[in-house]
Amino acid sequence: DEVSVCCPTDESTDKTVSFSRVSAVATEWMFDYFFVSLCRCFKERKRDEFNEMLSVFEVISENESLKGTTIHEKTLICALLVRVIDGKCLDELFDKDRSIMPLMSAAKVWLELKDTVSDESLFKSITNHLLIQSVAVCLEKGQTISATCSIEWFKKHVDIPRSLARNLSTIVQKKETYHSLFNNFSLNRLMETIQTFLDSYLKKHPSDYLLKAATKVAQSAPEIQSSEEAEPQDDTFSKSSRTSVQKKKRRKRNLLSTLTDVWTPEPVAEPFVCIRRLSKHELSQMTSPAKFAETSTAPMKRRKWTSKLDKFLEQGVRRHGVGKWAQILNDYDFEGRTSMMLKDRWRVLIKSHQVG
Incomplete structure (x- = not known):
């Protein structure tokens, strides 16, 4: 079991x-x-690829050979990123406590x-930005109690800051969904600020x-085309790819758990912080498996596009332009x-002439 080098x-x-x-x-x-x-x-706001x-x-x-502080840090960073990306999806669960929403969980990480x-x-x-957006998302969805x-x-x-907490409480009481504070501290701006942290971390810890190495190989063999260049993007392929991605998205994923040190050999009784999304099945096994067994067989209903969502989409296109779907997704x-x-x-x- 040895290799000559x-x-x-x-x-x-x-x-x-x-x-x-x-x-x-x-x-x-x-x-x-x-990583x-x-x-x-x-x-680049590529949520599907992410x-x-x-x-x-x-x-x-999960490989046992991966140990050390830097590995632990990078794992937690990815846990932070997935929570922020799903910041507006209040139905996404990362903790067995259902009341903890994605951005609250992001604050823990x-x-x-x-x-x-x-x-x-x-x-x-x-930290403050995560609080502001956590409240903003709840108000946007009409959930003042959750806010x-x-x-x-x-x-x-x-x-x-106590002053920030008081200010936000007043905003919630008045139900000011579009308060200037939320515009100044939008989800997009939060992601840009986190990107500043990522740039600094990657500079300190090159990864x-x-x-x-792959770049050198690619440069030495320029005649090899990438899959994007070599294969035409026809409509049939695009539709099947989208269907495949959407099916994958329906299955909630878990990403690593680590509020405690995952590399400590002794058994840890404390709850872990989950990097990946918790599925309903996993969550029910943590809480009440019997209750889940009664409801897990119910088919999921396909959600319809409402006039409100169409209005959000139209407003987003006016603001950012056609093709800026990731930016529009973060605004509404x-x-x-x-x-x-x-x-x-x-x-x-467009085809139904509902928008110009």
């Missing part, structure tokens, strides 16, 4: 290393590759990452070894729909 020395001597060691190094490179890819998808990468990242991250943030003002800015609960949860678990609550679904709906509205 030629060391890059003047004497060109041979050394043998165990295959498990070689495998561990390769696994860490793949882990870093998917960087997830950061890129987050930056979710596809996420499932692979989860499998790799963000606290775990405090030591990785060198700029204290940036840490506080993102109030969100403020109380942050006051209890997170160090936030692009595999990407650089489309009840869990993807950017591809927005694109398809826009085509339907």
